[in-house]
Amino acid sequence: MYKRLAALALGLALLCGCGAAAQPQKETETVQAAQEMRSTEFFAMDTVMSVRACGADEALLAQAEALVLSLEEELSTTREGSAVYTLDHEGHAELSERAAYLLGRALALCAETDGALDVSVYPVVRAWGFTTADGSYRVPDAAELDALLQNVDYTRVLLDGTEASVPEGMEIDLGAVTKGYTGDLLTALLRESGVESALLDLGGNVQTVGCKPDGSNWRVGVKDPAGEGLLGALAVADKAVVTSGGYERYFTDDAGTLYWHIMDPRSGCPARNGLISVTVVGDEGLYCDALSTALFVMGTEDAIAFWRAHRDFDMVLVTEDGRLLLTPALAERFTPADALRYETAVIADA
Ligand code: ADP
């Protein structure tokens, strides 16, 4: 459904064309060729990604895909030889400028969110079986989690310029921020190449360049975390829209208890603090990605308190008890799906 809505937005864009077609220029003899919406789809970072850009040629789309693949190669926790793999296995690594930038920003956001985001939670995520594709999920016992939590502490990750190191027993994972950062680098590449209208879907992370070619907002579908359909659509331009939800990767035990892949670094267990999905809307993919994970961990009350203290992003929270909470700026931008079964409310300013 979510993908279908994005496709609908593309459909409209295709009908409208862009550039000269949308803005007739009377007095000039030069006829600018109407720019077409071109798109590419590929599998990377464990998900299907699509890039749709107005006026992009095949070479630019290939460059965009190559950029994503090179980031994956560098930041993957599981690819032998990646910078993160080396850091995790050898305790230190020389990072590229961009990987060092990402780690630096991620560490700052771990601090900003008071450890709700913690890049060193990786061994815990693995203990629950969420790092392999084969679905070998399990519930670790308290002693095992206690031992693993001894090495969960982002403040002990050292970054000096491009040199990173972690203490013995610690492993990091930038999975909570990589797709957002990837979206930022992709939008920068497209803009530098002259693209003024684009829609990127990086598996749960949507990033937009400008507005639709006809000048209207992009409409980004937000998935219903408890069902197959959509909660509704957000009208945005030049924004990142990033969702973290318990529905993305999860398993249930024999008693029917649900466990998902977003961990509370304090308990070592899946974060269960009242939220089932968090969508963050803002200018930067990296920031939105970090916050979607961190606010999910914080839970309803702390997420609202964080928003009130920062105000540099907007959010849609879906609570376990059936409420849909929007920050005030989204009230106008959000169109609920028909027959929405959540009780919708706007979060008070203070
Ligand atoms: P996704 O990547 O599935 O779209 P997120 O951006 O929320 O979703 O990132 C979740 C990933 O981040 C997990 O798969 C795990 O590797 C890692 N992770 C889980 N909990 C945390 C946490 N509290 N802090 C940092 N990373 C986390």
Ligand code: MG
């Ligand atoms: Mg995230």
